[in-house]
Amino acid sequence: MRIVDAGPLASVQDGGRPGLMRFGVPQSGPMDRLAFAMANAALGNPDGTAALEIPPAGLVLDCLSGALSVALAGGGFRATCAGVTREGAGVFPLRAGDRLALRPGDWGNWAVLALAGRLGVPSWLGSAATHAASGLGAGLLQPGTELEVTDTALRPERHGPFDPPPRPDGHLRVVIGPQQRFFAPEAMQALLSQPFRVSAARDRMGQRLDGPRLLPNALDMPSEPVLRGSVQVSGDGVATVLMADHQTTGGYPKIATVIGPDLDALAQMRPDEVLHFTAIRPDQAVRTARAIHEARMTRLAALAGPRDLGQRLAQANLIGGVVDARG
Secondary structure (H helix, E strand, C coil), X not given: CEEEEECCCCEEECXXXXXXXXXXXXXXXXXXXXXXXXXXXXHCCCCCCCEEEECCCCEEEECCCCEEEEEEEECCCEEEECCEEEECCEEEEEECCCEEEEECCCCCCCEEEEECCEECCCCECCECCCECCCCECCCECCCCCECCEECCCCCHHHCEECCCCCCCCCEEEEEECCCHHHECHHHHHHHHHCCEEEEEEECCCEEEEECCCCCECCCCCCCEECCXXXXXXXXXXXXXXXXXCCCCEECCCEEEEECHHHHHHHHCCXXXXXXXXXXXXXXXXXXXXXXXXHHHHHHHXXXXXXXXXXXXXXXXXXXCCCCCCCC
């Protein structure tokens, strides 16, 4: 397949490089990890199979030869292929000569296009995940990029829509700290009682927020390891939530940390959308993360199972609209 048009930060991603932070290597991986897992599960792919991450500006590609099934998940994107437009999450075929255009819909920023096949892309330290700032990994997708997909398969028993990941509701749970001592009580109260807005200043490394200034009392702390989800505050009091390609160390104080399960929702929030932080204790964060993980595993297991004819008929539009007779 050949990339015809690609928004900034379109890339190949897999599950990332867990465990390499100790060597100063960022994990990277998908911005919306649930969408990534759902797209692969819907195709019956192994967990972590490399896929295409679609940025807010979308992606257009041509299928040059062969045929395969693909799965789209993430924000409310629209997929137009072979004269048919599909909205939201679903599995559908892509055949030689088809042009697939993926464009954002009424919500969300990121989508994942998983493939029933194996992407022939380079890896870096055992992972195809692209670190956008350096380009290391499989790399960013540019117009003219050609991708080879081997071991392709059409899986018509999986074709059809499926329930998308939930839309973000603007409520993010945080664990306070680890540098709350650098902030006056008024700043801590503002963090938890006042609204913030998602800023347009964002990339795969971090998301800046518009809202109350959380001015730190001091900035004389040594650099230390940072985590995905850290709410880092610069000297002017502006908060930034670190995302998938965050740096491995930083010297700004971190007033709080967004729990892992809520970061997918933040990644899908658009500029000017409002969010609120709610503090929970560390033990509550652990229990919450475990419960959400178990619920997600149950959902992914159900999605990974082949759908029978009854399920497919229940999801199909048999009355109106456009019908794709090819499956």
